[in-house]
Amino acid sequence: MNVRAAGAPVERPEAGKMKETAVAPPEPTSAVSKLQAHFEQLDENSLLRVARAVELARAAERRDPTDEQILETLRPRLRNLRPARVPTFQRSICMALEIFLYDGDLHEEKRKGALARQVLNPWWRVLLASPHRAALAALEGEYGKAVREQRWSDLPAIADRGVIAAADATNALLAEAQKSYGRRGELSSMLGGDRALEDMREIGVLLGLHSQLTPALERVRRMAGVEGAGRIADFTPASVVAARTAYMNIHDRGADLVEYFFFGLMTLLMQPFQALRLVRMLSQDLSHVSGNHPARLIPARLFSDLTRTLSEIGKSSAGPVMARRVWLLTCARLVSDAQMMIKGLAEEVQVEPNPEWQKLLTEARGRVMQAVDTFLAAAIQDCAVVLPVKPLQEKKGVEVRLEPDMAHIPTEEEVGIAQAATVLFTAVKKLMEQEGQDRLMRSKEADLEQRLEIGINFRVEYLRARPKHMVALAHLRGVQKVLKGLPSFNIIRDLEYRVERTLDRYKN
Secondary structure: OOOOOOOOOOOOOOHHHHHHHHHOOOOOOOHHHHHHHHHHOOOHHHHHHHHHHHHHHHHHOOOOHHHHHHHHHHHHHHHHHOOOOOOOHHHHHHHHHHHHEEOOOOOOOOOOOOEEHHHHHHHHHHHHOOOOHHHHHHHHHHHHHHHHOOOHHHHHHHHHHHHHHHHHHHHHHHHHHHHOHHHHHHHHHHHOOHHHHHHHHHHHHHHHHHHHHHHHHHHHHHHOOOOOOOOEOOOOHHHHHHHHHHHHHHOOOOHHHHHHHHHHHHHHEOOHHHHHHHHHHHHHHHOOOOOOOHHHHHHHHHHHHHHHHHHHHHOOOOOOOOOHHHHHHHHHHHHHHHHHHHHHHHHHHHHOOOHHHHHHHHHHHHHHHHHHHHHHHHHHHHHHHHOOEEEEEOOOOOEEEEEEOOOOOOOHHHHHHHHHHHHHHHHHHHHHHHOOOHHHHHHHHHHHHHHHHHHHHHHHHHHHHOOOOHHHHHHHHHHHHHHHHOOOOOOHHHHHHHHHHHHHHHOO
C-alpha cells in the first residue's frame, strides 16, 4: 500500500540530538517512557510494523488516546525513516491544504496563501462540535470501514467527499457567524482568536477549490519529477508546459482559483522567480494565435494575475513563501518581461494594423501600468533599508516621528534587499521610458532622492562629531552600494561622489 500522509514532511532531528538520545536514554519512570525505551531498541523493520499497525487501527476505528501516545513515542525514529503513512480521515482531508501550510506561530498580518498548521486541530474540533458533524461522522465511518477491508482504491473518493462536506460545514458556520456578533465571538474563541478565524475562512475557500486546484498543482509537480510532498528544484520545460496548460484551463474560472494556483506554484518552486517562465512561454504563444481568439489576452492577464499574487506576498515582507530579496528580484523580472511583452505587441500592431491587436495592446498596457505604483513604492522603501530608522514614542506608546537608528549595522541580507530594490526601480524606470511616461517617474525619483539625501547628510554630519563611528560608516558603505545600482538621474551621482569622499576620509 502507498498512502501518503496529509501532514507536511516532518523535520529530521539534528544528528547531535539523536546521538544523545541513543547514548543516554531517559530513565523509565512511567508506562509511556518505558514504551519509548522499548521502541528505541527495536530494529527498523519491527518498528515500522508496529507503526503501521497502530496507524491502521487509528484510521479504521474511533480514535483511542493510547494510539496517539504510542505514535508520539515512535515519531522520533519515524522522522528519520519516513515510511509511507496511513492517514486518518481528518489527515486525508487536510491534504487539500498541505501546500499552503506553514509551521510556527501565527503571523501578525494575515496573508493569502499562508495557513498556520496549528489552526487545523481547533478548526476540526469546531466542525465536530457543530450541527454538521453527522455528515462528517458518517463519512469517517465509511472511511474506517474501507481501511478495515483494505479497499485502498476507495479511500481517495471518500476523502474527496469529505473535503466537500468539510467545505460546506466550514462555510455554513462562517455564514452563521456573520449574522451574529455573539456567534462570531464564540467561534473566534473556540479557534483561538480572530486571526485564526481568518485562517478558517481561507480553509473554506481552499477546500471549495480543491477539485480543480489540487490536480493542477499535482500535475505540475509530477511533470517536474517530484514525488510526494517535495518541492520543485528545477522548473523544467515539461513542468512549465504543465503549468501553462493548467493556467489556460483555469484563467477565466474565477479570481480565487487563479490566485491560489499561483500561491501554490510559488510555494512549490524552490526558486519562485522561475514562475516567470510562464509569462515568456505564453507571450511566445501569442504570436501563433490567429483571429479573435481569447488566448491573445492571456499574457496580459497572466501579468495581472502574477502581479496580484506578488503584491499580496509583499504585504507581509514575503512571509514564508520567499525572502524579501527574492521577492524584489522576482518583481523586477516580471516588470522586464512585461516591457518585452508590450514591445512585441506594439511591433505586431505596426506590422499589421488590426483593431483587435490594438485593443489587446491597450489592455496589456493598462494592466501593467496599474501595477507600477505598487512596485515603485516597494523599491523606494527597500532602497533605504541600509539607512535604518526607529520610531520615537511618547510615554503612552504613541509613535510621533522616526529618527535614524545609529545602533543598528545593516546585515548582509538587508544590504542585499536594498540592492535588489535598485534592480526593481531600474526595471520600472525602463518600462516607463519605453511607454513615454517619464513625467510620472519624476515625483518618485524625487522622493527617493530626498530620502537618500536626508539620510546621507545626517550620517556625514554625525561622523564630523564622532569620527570613525562604526555604525555610521556601515550605513554609508551600504548606501554606496545602493547608489551604484540606481540609474543616473538628477543628484544620485553627486550623492555617490559625496559618500565615496566621506568613506575615504574616515577609512583610516
